[in-house]
Each structure stands twice: as C-alpha cells, then as structure tokens.
Amino acid sequence: MVHPYAVLGFLAAVLPLVATPGASLVLLVQHVTDSGRRQALPVILGTATGLYIHATLAIAGLSALVMHSSQAFTAVKFIGAAYLIGLGIWTWRSATPSARASTHRHLPKQSGSVYAQAMLANVLNPKAASIYLTLVPQFIAPDHSFDGxxxxxxxAHALLMTLWLLAWTVLIRRASHTLRKPRFKRTAAKITSVVFLALGIRTAAT
Incomplete structure (x- = not known):
C-alpha cells in the first residue's frame, strides 16, 4: 500500500501536468460545447481508462520497452501525432458549413465513440506513459506490492484528472447560452482543430 504522504506528493508532482491543456481538455470542450454536459462522462471515462492502461503497461514492463527502444518510442509518438492531426482535420471540416451539411449524419456523437477518442488520445500519448516510468517510481516503496x-x-491520478475535467464542465455549462450559438460553435470547433493540429505537431517534433 502506498503511504498517504507518497500519494499527496505524487499528486502535487502531477498536478502541473494535469493542469496543462491537452487532448482530454480539448475533447471535453469540443463535445460538451457541441452536445451538452452529458458528453463529459465518456471523455472522463476514456481519459481514466487511458491512465489505467498506461499503469498496466508499466506493471507489465511494456512501457519500459517502448521508452528504452528509440524505434518503438518513435513509432508510438508518430502514431499519436497522426491521430491528433487527424482529429484536427476532421474537426475543422465539421466546422465548415458545407462539410457540416454533408457529414452531419456521420459525426461521432455516440458516447462510445467519444469514449474511444478520449481513450486513444491518452493511450497514444508517450508523455503519459513516461509519467508511469519516471515519476511514479519515485513514490513507490520497494518493500510493498509493486503492482498495488x-x-x-x-x-489518484485518475481522480485528480476527473475533478479537473468536471470543474471545466461546470465552467462550460455556466456559459451554455453563449456556447449554444451556431456561430460560436463553428468558431470553437475551428479553434479546437487548430489546438489538435498544434498538439499533433508538437508530439511529432519532441
């Protein structure tokens, strides 16, 4: 069992990373703005699932293999970058009036697809994996269960991320009147697409 002070120390260390805007927050803003606060749940669940996948991979040693193999790390990095860039392109196209008219039937509004988007955005982020390979070991006691x-x-990480995303959901909800305006939705979607593209390019370049 992890000592409570170790958990608090880990949360303090990971808080700046959680508070840094990333794909999870961008997805939350996009889907809650477009479809309402209920879309926050699949984004949060998808993000939490991604964190548990990274933790499981760390336990299995697979993440260590990726981090110590430059080829494997590069492959994961570029897959994640391509996914974010693809999301950016799709979001931009969906914000274009002609594209919205022709593709509205196919937009991934189902909770399952939103969940998958959030999960993949987290799983394909090699920096999230590095948290469990470089930061987590600093707070683990060698005389206790490593897996546990x-x-x-x-x-603890998932709960902190959940609270952060819920806080943003409340803020978005309070601005719901403005967020429901079609013009604002189109502008927000274009800004979101640019952020996705920037995240993808940054992931590929670092």
Missing amino acids: QILTLAT
Whole structure:
C-alpha cells in the first residue's frame, strides 16, 4: 500500500501536468460545447481508462520497452501525432458549413465513440506513459506490492484528472447560452482543430 504522504506528493508532482491543456481538455470542450454536459462522462471515462492502461503497461514492463527502444518510442509518438492531426482535420471540416451539411449524419456523437477518442488520445500519448516510468517510481516503496502501489497512484491520478475535467464542465455549462450559438460553435470547433493540429505537431517534433 502506498503511504498517504507518497500519494499527496505524487499528486502535487502531477498536478502541473494535469493542469496543462491537452487532448482530454480539448475533447471535453469540443463535445460538451457541441452536445451538452452529458458528453463529459465518456471523455472522463476514456481519459481514466487511458491512465489505467498506461499503469498496466508499466506493471507489465511494456512501457519500459517502448521508452528504452528509440524505434518503438518513435513509432508510438508518430502514431499519436497522426491521430491528433487527424482529429484536427476532421474537426475543422465539421466546422465548415458545407462539410457540416454533408457529414452531419456521420459525426461521432455516440458516447462510445467519444469514449474511444478520449481513450486513444491518452493511450497514444508517450508523455503519459513516461509519467508511469519516471515519476511514479519515485513514490513507490520497494518493500510493498509493486503492482498495488502503481494502481493506487493511477487511481489518484485518475481522480485528480476527473475533478479537473468536471470543474471545466461546470465552467462550460455556466456559459451554455453563449456556447449554444451556431456561430460560436463553428468558431470553437475551428479553434479546437487548430489546438489538435498544434498538439499533433508538437508530439511529432519532441
């Protein structure tokens, strides 16, 4: 079992990373703005699932293999970058009036697809994997269950991320009158697409 002070220390260390805008927050703003606050749940669940996947990979040692193999790390990095850039292109196209008219039937509004988007955005982020390979070991006691400690820290990480995304959901909800305006939705979608493209390019370049 992880010592409570270790959990608090881990949360303090990971808080700046959680507060840094990333794909999860961008997806939250996009889907809550477009379809309402209920879309926050699949985004949060998808993000939490991604964190548990990284924790499981760390336990299995697969993440370590990726981090210590330059070829494997590069492959994961570029897959994640391509996914974010693809989301950016799709979002931009959906914000264009002609594209919206022709593709509205095919937009991924189902909770399952939103969940998958959030999960993949997290799983394909090699920096998220590095948290469980470089940061988590600093808060693990060698005389206790290694697996249990990693899962405990992953749970704390997921709860912190959930609170952060819920806080943003409340802020978005309070601005719902403005967010429902078609012109604002189109502008927000274009800004979101640019952010996705920037995240993808940054992931590929770093």
